[in-house]
Amino acid sequence: MGGLLVAFLILVILILAVVVSCIKIVPQAHAYIVERLGGYLATWPVGLHLLIPFIDRVAKKVTLKEQVVDFPPQPVITKDNVTMQIDTVVYFQITDPKLYAYGVENPLMAIENLTATTLRNIIGDLELDETLTSRETINTQMRATLDVATDPWGIKVNRVELKNIIPPAAIQDAMEKQMKAERERREAILRAEGEKKSTVLVAEGKKESAILDAEAEKQAAILRAEAKKEATIREAEGQAEAILKIQQANADGLRMIKDAAPDQGVIQLKSLEAFAKAADGKATKIIIPSEIQGIAGLAKSVTEIALENK
Numbered sequence: 001m002g003g004l005l006v007a008f009l010i011l012v013i014l015i016l017a018v019v020v021s022c023i024k025i026v027p028q029a030h031a032y033i034v035e036r037l038g039g040y041l042a043t044w045p046v047g048l049h050l051l052i053p054f055i056d057r058v059a060k061k062v063t064l065k066e067q068v069v070d071f072p073p074q075p076v077i078t079k080d081n082v083t084m085q086i087d088t089v090v091y092f093q094i095t096d097p098k099l100y101a102y103g104v105e106n107p108l109m110a111i112e113n114l115t116a117t118t119l120r121n122i123i124g125d126l127e128l129d130e131t132l133t134s135r136e137t138i139n140t141q142m143r144a145t146l147d148v149a150t151d152p153w154g155i156k157v158n159r160v161e162l163k164n165i166i167p168p169a170a171i172q173d174a175m176e177k178q179m180k181a182e183r184e185r186r187e188a189i190l191r192a193e194g195e196k197k198s199t200v201l202v203a204e205g206k207k208e209s210a211i212l213d214a215e216a217e218k219q220a221a222i223l224r225a226e227a228k229k230e231a232t233i234r235e236a237e238g239q240a241e242a243i244l245k246i247q248q249a250n251a252d253g254l255r256m257i258k259d260a261a262p263d264q265g266v267i268q269l270k271s272l273e274a275f276a277k278a279a280d281g282k283a284t285k286i287i288i289p290s291e292i293q294g295i296a297g298l299a300k301s302v303t304e305i306a307l308e309n310k
Helices: 002-022 097-102 107-123 128-133 135-153 169-260 264-279 290-309
Strands: 023-026 030-036 039-044 047-050 056-063 067-070 074-077 083-094 155-166
Touching: 002 023, 023 030, 030 097, 039 097, 056 097, 067 107, 074 107, 083 107, 083 135, 097 135, 107 135, 107 155, 135 155
Parallel strands: none
Antiparallel strands: 023 047, 030 039, 030 056, 067 083, 074 083, 083 155
16 A cells, blocks of 8 residues: 555656646747657747647757857958958847758858858959958958858848958068058158148248338337437427527516616626627737727726726
């Protein structure tokens, strides 16, 4: 009785294990290829599914996310017979899980070989310089070719990139020398342009300085002329005013003399003083007009007055 119970429990456990193993949950961005008795049955999308035990099985689990494959460098020969190493990166996505499962035995190896042959065909029509400068064109051609070729496998090629283009060592040395010469040429051009601009700026500076100096000299000359003119005018006005004042003083003196009504003796004495100032004690010959010879008689009086003052 105890053995039957143990056997029953074992049978229940086996049945539960089989039932649990028949329950399948397909996760997001995945698909399951299900076969029945060795033949294709269905492609399960995301969700809960049940298998018939011992009849159905999950033949392949396929991811529907975009995948990236980095292939190793491939030797290719350009149109001008230069051998280079080029490695590529392919971005692809499985669009038909059934075709992917049954279309080709090893899809990744097939894509790698197809990429290598396509790359050789495209590079073979290009020269070295075109290969180095036409990456975008090569990428576009390869993507279009691979997309068409992989369509029967349920694969869509979204993008192809040339990761590295490695020319031979001799070509690399020549390219480095060419780049160095180009940089030196550009440096020489930039230096010459800088010197030219510097010379032009210096010349323009000298020109502007000369113009400013000439303008300043012109303004200074104008100011000096105006100052000289003003000084001359002021001097002339001063002289005219001095002459006017002298004449006014003479007129005032004559008026005072006239108002004082001096007698004949004072007039004769002033005349002698004027003659004395004219002689100034020097041996000067003075001619006295005959009209005033009558004042000679006063000389003795003048002499006596002088002696008394001593």
